[in-house]
Amino acid sequence: MPRSDAARWDFDPRTTLPRLLAANAQAVPDGVAFREKDRGIWQESTWAQVWTTVCAVTAGLQARGLSRHQGVLVLGDNRPRLYLGMVCAGMLGAYAMPVYPDATPEEVLHVANEVTVAVAFAEDQEQVDKALDLRERGAHIGLIVYDNPRGLAGYTAPGLVSWTELEAQGRERLGREPELREQLLSLAGSDDPAVFIHSSGTTGKPKGVVLSHFNILSGVRNAHRSGAFDFGESVLAYLPMAWIGDFAFTIGAGFALRFSINVPERQETVLHDLREIAPTFYLAAPRSWDNMLTTVQVRMEDSTRLKKALYGLFMDSAVAAERRKLEGKAPTLSQRLLRPFGEFAIMGPIKDQLGLTRLRHAFTGGEAIGEDTFVFYRALGVKLRQLYGQTESSAYNAMQSPEEVRLHTVGRPLPGVEVQISPAGEILIKSGSVFNGYFQNEEATRDTLREGWLHTGDAGYVEKDGHLVVLGRLAEVVHTAAGERYIPNYIENRLKFSPFIKDVAVLGKGRDRLAAMVCIDKETVGHWAELRGISYMSYADLSQKPEVVKLLADAVRRVNANLPEPLRLRHFVSLHKEFDADDGEITRTRKLRRNVVEDRYSPVIEAIYAGAKSVPVRAQVVYENGEVGTMERELAVAEV
Structure with a gap:
């Protein structure tokens, strides 16, 4: 067609x-x-x-x-x-x-x-x-x-x-x-x-x-009407097949709009295959966009002085121009003049290395994306947009338009999607893409579907011009001992904007102050440590380095600067291990299982609120040969 x-x-x-x-x-x-990559050849x-x-x-x-x-x-x-x-x-x-x-x-x-x-x-x-x-x-x-x-x-x-x-x-x-x-x-x-x-x-x-087929295809039609994709897109099918986003885009939209569906050789080769395919449509979680940005930053650290200087000149100008756009202002004359030279010397080659040269539709979803990451890709020339959806609504609810993006919203509801906000502040959805109920679970269905409206469980509001703001899970709205209302996930997402933080659990329900347990991103923090000559033996060792604790404290302070005084984090602990799906601490899509985490790390939590300077932990370790051992570590309780 x-x-x-x-x-x-x-x-x-x-x-x-x-x-x-x-x-x-x-x-x-x-x-x-x-197309399937098999032994290095696309079939x-x-x-x-x-x-x-x-x-x-x-x-x-x-x-x-x-x-x-x-x-x-x-x-x-x-x-x-x-x-x-x-x-x-x-x-x-x-x-x-x-x-x-x-x-x-x-x-x-x-x-x-x-x-x-x-x-x-x-x-x-x-x-x-x-x-x-x-x-x-x-x-x-x-x-x-x-x-x-x-x-x-x-x-x-x-x-x-x-x-x-x-x-x-x-x-x-x-x-x-x-x-x-x-x-x-x-x-x-x-x-x-x-x-x-x-x-x-x-x-x-x-x-x-x-x-149903009707649910999936209703979502596809709504998204297509809003300009999410067009006929003949080229996509990389790498997202987990058990996640609704993969089925909705790869098979739902792929069959309805005749996409070329490219399947990578294996998960480890995704970034390499991405460059070879150079898709026109790409959806990734914020962590994936962060990882690509980290790759660029690491390569620039190892580059020549000239390349670093050119990168700084053109990217700083492009980022500044993009921030002006987000504020509703036009780029300055110098920014407009530098753009074509920057595209030739820096932005174009970076997009080529990442496989983003043909990208027309770029999306992030699942959770909030960091401002620096978002602005970087927009400055690079990738029209990155926020997408909001759920499993129960076939992955499509709301979406930003290419030239009308805001850091705090997820865009407007798609054509064919009605949105209301309940008196409790919950986002309600009505659309042909909404499911008919949980399988053999009438109680959960009654709680979720009422009078044709899907109760998303998300707290949010609609701005005067129709943009939808998602604050976090309504069930996670909690109060401090002083009665201050907050959503831990909202603060956690902002902490994870830092490339050095992979996971975090914010504490404070019923307490007099907020605190956090932080899991570092070993790859990013490890590279940062190597550049500074900081040696370490393991994840646990790296996480407790005084320099790393200070690095995390800086990230916490940046988040605190945008929080009201009663909701600022006062203490944190850098944990000795990542949260693990196999341990039940997070889901397969890396969502925090808060009850499990708070129960498992209760000694750490109690030490934080008891005013301790450190807390001993003992963890079970499973080695590659299957043997099980224990590891003892003293975790520092850092004050911000």
Whole structure:
């Protein structure tokens, strides 16, 4: 479709993802649907090839007994076949249930026990072993379909079959039954499940969220109307498949608007693959944008004097110009004159190194992004924007427009999305993208869906010109002993604007003052220490260096400067370890499980509020060989 026609294009979300796939195969059969990096070479699949594969695998699955409302586990990192496996499940009206590749067996078993799981799609041997372990734990997984056969030649478990073999069986069946393809395409309707995702589980077990084809495609239509993406975008499919943002953008928008979906070789090669692909659309969490900025800063530290001088000249000017824009002012004459030279000498080469040269739509979401990071990319020429969404609303609620961004808002609600603010200050959403309720959880559904409105659980307000401000989780609104109201997550996000802080837990509920437990970013702080000749042996050792504690204190002071006096942090402790998802301290999407953290670190918290200068801790350490030991460390309680 020509871009001029695409700009006027709209569609009825009362369809399904398989129907859109079939339409793409007919309209642009030779268009590139997927690229997969395999052993250093990009392998392409066209829309016609993808449609043929999906039909064959779906036929094979149906022949092996997969039916409506049965579960299909998806285990592994991003792979085209795992994505297509989810589409096949949706074609049969089954539940496609992706889980995080590093999820523990207990976490996967929680998902597997919600429905009758008949099939598991597994990326490789490691994930096959996980599926077999689930069988031993009581999960009734009759069929395990694997993608990568390496290491599986000697496996004799019943129901274990390769993707290639299953696809061949399906092709043979399609050859025998000419009418089968149309029959399969007609099985699912727009209200049938497209994907079965789970909430982050910050306050308990993750809740099941079944999103229909209509939900997903309503969200896509709303976002497209607002200019989030256009036809024919090139995207890098690297986000966890168990996160709604990946499915909504990669498969939902990808199928509806015929994206070229590029799958990296592995997670470790994402940044390298990003440069090779140079996508036109890119969504990343604030931490990812921070990491890329850190990479630039580290390389500049090791550069020549001339390059440092040019970088300082042009980037300082561009950053100053961008800050003027944020204040509603025009760049100065000197800033406008320097821009084209800076683009040639500095900004262009940096964007080329990062893979951002073709980027038209750049987004950040999940939490607030640091001002310095945000302004840097805007100054670089990347029109970075904030996006606000939730699992329960198919990832799309509000979005900033390219030329109307503000640091404290998430933009305006998308077309097709209604927003209200409850008397309690909670953001309420109404849209076709909103789910119908938590899976087999009527109590949670009643609390979340009332009179057609999704109660997001987020506190916020709408400004006079329609911009939405999100303050944090409403349930996390707490009070100090003096009655001062605050949201810990709001302060935590601002602390994490510092590249030296990876995670943080703000304390103070019912207390006379606020304090924090801080986890350093080992890579960034380690590089900072090396440049200054500060030696260290481990994360725990580095975290307690007096120079590092002072570095963190400076970051705390910067945040305190923008907080009212009663809500300023008075003390903090640099922890000896990161918060860990395997320990239950954070979710797989790195959201803090506050109750777990406060319980586990209660001796540290009590020491802070008792006025101690330090606190001893003993931690269990699991070494690479599997042996378990203990580590003792004295943590300093720093006063700000």
